Amino acid sequence: MLRLIPFFTTETQLIAALRRGESRAHKVAYERFSGRMLGVCMRYCANRDDAEEVMLDGFMRVFEKIDQFREDGSFEGWIRRVMVTESLMFLRKNKQWRQEIPIEDAVIEPDYVWADSAIHENDLLRMVNQLPDGYRTVFNLYAIEGYSHADIADLLGISEGTSKSQLSRARAILQATILKAEQEQRTNEHGTQLRKKSS
Structure with missing residues (x-):
């Protein structure tokens, strides 16, 4: 039997799937937002490798803390704030700021x-x-x-x-x-x- 891969046509559907912990939703969210979020992290980190590491940590935090998103602002804006926080944590840990x-x-x-x-x-x-x-x-x-x-x-x-x-x-x-x-x-x-x- 052919297994249908879920497709999230709206952001609300994607967020609901993330809250259910669906791995396909993780993949879709990463593909949808990673380009812009890498740009955010690169503004804080000294090199691309560090920025990519911070971004990946940021997405893990997004997936772990998705229930904290209250939907009173844009989902992308919330992800962006997570990435900024992760970047600052990285800089603090490495005493670069x-x-x-x-x-x-x-x-x-x-x-x-x-x-x-x-x-x-x-x-x-x-x-x-x-x-x-x-x-x-x-x-x-x-x-x-x-x-x-x-x-x-x-x-x-x-x-x-x-x-x-x-x-x-x-x-x-x-x-x-x-x-x-x-x-x-x-x-x-x-x-x-x-x-x-x-x-």
Whole structure:
């Protein structure tokens, strides 16, 4: 007799199957969300191997704690929060995020708005990933995940002043990196135009 493989046409059906512990539901959830969740973990972890490990741990936590999802927000958003928590646990375990910086040492941000730059999103994410671990963690939590400095202080066990100073330094580094990239791009474009005129 042919055994029918369950197919989850709605998110509600998928969640119900996850709560029943169906392995097919685990596979479907992983296939549906792993790409985006790997991106979340990669924003916190220094390399892809660590990010993949954290993501797998995160999915195990999702499957174990599925009954804690109250359906008062999006399922993907809940999974994302689990992945952020797992990433922070990984950083804490490996002591990669405790970079204490006094607020008085914070770099003052320039007046221009770096976020208005025409730089490509993938380039910006690459620049964020190159930030020191503490800066990157605070920047991601504040600028991407939307946590307040008070929340970040609680999550990381640091002061609000340290959170603010790390965000300020992260932005300053990104601004400088973006300006350098834009200057290099303009120089390259100018050189290309000169070569075309001379040919």
